[in-house]
Amino acid sequence: METLLELGPLLRTWRGRLQPADVGSPFGFASSRTPGLRREEVARLAGVSPDYVKRLEQGRAHPTAGVVYALARALRLSEAETATALRLAGHASDLRALMPRRITPSVRRLLDRLPDTPVAVFDAAWSRLDQNALWTALTGDPRGRGDREDNLVWRVFLGDPGRVRHPRPEEYRASIVADLRRVHTRYPNDSELASLVSALGQRSDEFARLWGSSAFGEHGNQRKTIDHPELGPIELDCDIVTVQGAELRLIIFTAEPGSESAEKLQLLSVIGTERISTPRPDESYAPSEVGSGE
Template structure:
């Protein structure tokens, strides 16, 4: 049964990933050197119960999004990732679809930036992974599903983000987001998910539809952004977006100038994490 073999493969690959290779502390008594189920669930953004059911063959037909998240959490190679898709009864993503594979070199980069807010998006601005400092700064995305994980959808239709905008910066961001989606749609014409996203945005947002039809152009550039954090107040940080040539990933990085009040507040955000303040 394919589902059973899917679970066996998950367990086999989970056992070979040491916690420190995934940026996790390896403290406490461990029966095996690899990841625990709860650690895999945390890294993949799914429930421990679902990981257990997948491994035991009691959950069938995981979605492509779930398989992709598991492949990232398990640090699978490109061939292993394709094999996991096939075990799930899914066609591996082809060259005409938006890449969502985080290469080992990019993963190593993320593992080393443990004190810096970093998130990785695909070419359609769907969030693939966010490290703990980014989650602490911008909010926890672990419960987001479907379009909720797409930054363009959240800006035009959803709740937005903690970034404070002027009218000018909002217009520039909107033009850049629409231009990015148009370019992605041209590069990946067979990507049905991207086509559905554009259609839903056009149907749900008059502003997006207007920009899409007008052929608006723009591009993301390095900028200073003010984030209204619910616990430490406003932080003004440098935001850089790096594009990974060949894989079309966008790496968003927030930093503060050393020795400033913003740097102190960012350090506090990182320490606080997503835990609730008490007292």
């Protein structure tokens, strides 16, 4: 409990050193009483409730490692600061066993400097960590909340598959299961990753069959069709960039210059991002914990 009490002031300090503009926050309002980000802003970015952030800062909640990683991304913590937060939250023994879930500064800069290209950052197990505004406008996916609906494998087998159509769905499913198996082999002691795999196997017969059949393949670059509700189908090249050492994947959508899809993407960069840039200040936040097990 003492370590949780130590974590609270640190969270407040880290929250206080950031401004909404530092994290690309679209909130459009600021508090005259409190410097830095408000609890509501941190909650939205991390995918938890404002009350949960308050309890964390008061040392009255015990966050999972997944919650700590989500807060680290929201607060732009360094590697050393993230390790400190994990230790104070009681996850020091997991530091070497956990699959990396932190966006590095160089990847953050890349994400910030590609506003005209839909880009999202995923961890090695295909959980979406962050995205730019154009990705949100194109796919309709809300900014990563840190729950299982942010995981591509989960969505393929158990959730809402979203707007993206794959040219060869069966091959795609087999390859993404094989990819997840490779990651699970590298991080056998990551409890959240193990929980994800277990839940998928219990709830999806197809996933269990592919996992047990040693499905092979690699989730790679392909042309995809995104079915946008207003602009119709948009055919885009999908490139996957792996960041060695950080265990991160970037999915990047681009259009052939001069094509109809390029025109639609350009239009979306104007009208789509405007619609998602100013959420109402009174929007409710659904209480949740990131990466909670079954």
